[in-house]
Structure formats: C-alpha cells, structure tokens
Amino acid sequence: MAEKVVLIALLFNALTVLLVLYLVYRGTKALGDFEPYIQDVERMRGSIARRGNQILEKTITVAQEIIRNAVTTSQKNIRASENLQVEMERTVKEGLEQNQSETKQIIQSATEDIVSAYQKQFSALTKDIEEAGLAAHRELLDATKQKINDLSSSIQNEIAQIREAAQTQVNQELSVSQEKIKAYETQKIKELDERVYQVLSQVAKKTLGRAIDLSTHEELVLEALERAKKEKLL
C-alpha cells in the first residue's frame, strides 16, 4: 500500500515537473513573440527623442536670435536717447545763456538810468543842504558868541562867590577836623597812659609779690590788723 502511495506520489511529482517545464517553455515562447513589438517601440522612442532634440535645438537657436536682435535694438535705442539728451541739453544751455545775457543787459541799462537820475537829484539836494547848513551854522555861531559874551560876566561873578563860599567852608571844616584830631589825640594819649599804667601795675604785682618773703608778708598782715583796730573795725 505504502509503495503504491509512494509510486502515486512519484507520478504526481513527475507530472508536476513536466507541467512546470511546459509552462516555462510556453512563457519563453510568448516572450519571443513580443520581441519584434518591443524593438519597434524602441525604434519609435529613439525616433521621437531625436525629433524632440532637433525641435529643442531649433527652438533654442530661434530664441537666441530673437534675444540678439532685441539687445541690438535696445543698444541702438539707448544710443539714440543719449544723443537726443546731449542735443537737448546743448539747446537748453544755449537758450539760457542767451536769456541771461539779454536780462543782464536790460537790468544794467535800467540800473544805470536809475542811478543817473538819483545822482542828479542828490546833487541838487546836497547843494541846497550845504547852503542851508552854512547859513544855520553862521547864525548859530553868532548867537552863541553873543550868549557867551552875555553869560561870561555873570559866570565870573558866580565863580568868585562860589570860590569864596568854598574857601569859607573848607576853613570851617579844617577847623572842625583839627579839633577832632586834637580830641582824638588827647583820647589816645589818655588810653595809652592808662594802658601803660595797667601794664606797670600788672608787672609790679607779678614781680613785687614774689619778691616779698613770708615773714614780711606776715608782718604786713599784722600791721593791717593794727590799722583795722585803730580804725575801730575790730
């Protein structure tokens, strides 16, 4: 029985192997059938790629051409603009210079006219003023001389009176000052004498007291008591 089973199993295995081998064969055959299609696809892809590259190169070339043209045009425009600016500046400058020159001439002419007119006017006026001033000066001088002459004598009198009064006052003040000086001098001498007396007194007290011996001191005290007794104090 077991052998049968083993045999059957071996048979199944053999069948399975055969089946697999068959399937491999079929698969390889199927792949071989698809090979021409794959090759076609590859060729097409290469063709498309080459075409794309050609288009791209063409596009780049065109674009570069456009850019070069645009740059050239722009440079031309810039140069034209610069030329135009220079031209305009030159024109404006010339116009301004011309205007300035004309204006200057007009102002100069007007100023000269005004100055001339004023000079004439001032000349006439100055002459009038000079004449009037001279006349006034002469009148003032005459009047002043007269006034000085009038005042001179009275001033001399007043000065004499003032001098006399001042002399009197000075004499009085001198007298008072001399009296004050005298009194001050007397006072100071008195103070000085007083001070001399005080100094002498202090010096004497400081020196004499120490010069007296004890027994003399005691005798002097007893003498004082005797006097007190005589004067009925004790």
Next chain:
Amino acid sequence: MLNQEEIFDTLTENIYTKVQLDSLLGQMEEASRWVYKGGSKTLSEKLSGKVSEGFRQKLAKLEGAAALPPSAKEMSDFLQNLEKTLEKTPVLKLKLAFLPDAEFLDKLSDWVRKQAGKRVFFDIEVKEDIIGGCILEYEGEYRDYSLGSKLEATLQQEVQRLI
C-alpha cells in the same frame, strides 16, 4: 571741773578757719546722733571710726576731766548749745597774697583775741595780685590794706603828674 569757755577752747583747739569750723560742726552733728545709741559706752568710744581722731580725742580728754554732762539728755542739749555758739562766732574774711600756715593762723587768732578781745574764725582767700598786706571784711565793713591798692594809687598819681 572745766567751765564753758574752757570746754569751748578745748573743742576748738587748732580750729582757725571757716572750713575747719564747718568740718567741726559736721562732726558734732554726728556725735549728737550717737548720744542715745551704742549702749553704756562713753561718747568718744561710740564715735570711734565715725569722726576724726582729733575730735574724738578732744571728747575723750573732756570725758576724762569729767567736763561733759553725765546723762544722755544733758549731753545732747550741751552739744546743741555748743553748735549754736560756734555758728554765732563771727567770721573775719581775709584776702592775703600768700597761703598762711597753721602757726601764723594761730598767731593771728591769738592777736585778735588779745588785742580786740574777740574770738573769730578766718575765711581765707589767696589773691597774689594784692602783692602784700590784706583786704579785710568784718561784719559788713570792708578795708583794703593791700600793697596792690597802694601801688595802683601811686602809679595813677605819677601818670596824672606826667600828663
């Protein structure tokens, strides 16, 4: 038996100045406080260490001579009377140019007692600027017997004469 004056003399022996008198009065007050205290001891024994030894010995001397009253009451009255007498004793104020010693004060005290018949205590003040002599103050009277005042008077006269 000593009389009152002799007792007074004994207690005031070597007491010449107001300062000494005040000290004596203080010690007598202390003695009065001990009259009724301390049992049967004599007053001088009770006062041992409480007052000056000089004062205590004077009391002992009087006790030895039986000069002090025997009873405590009489002793108390005696001390009070003595204090009053001392307080009434006049003070002679002296300004001197030097500090007198006890011997000279004794001499002065003796002179006043013999020549003026008075007992005084001295209130001494030393003022060197009076030069010598003294200035006295006694019972409201004032006398300047100093050399300083004589010198000042002389100097003033001389200054006046020179002016």
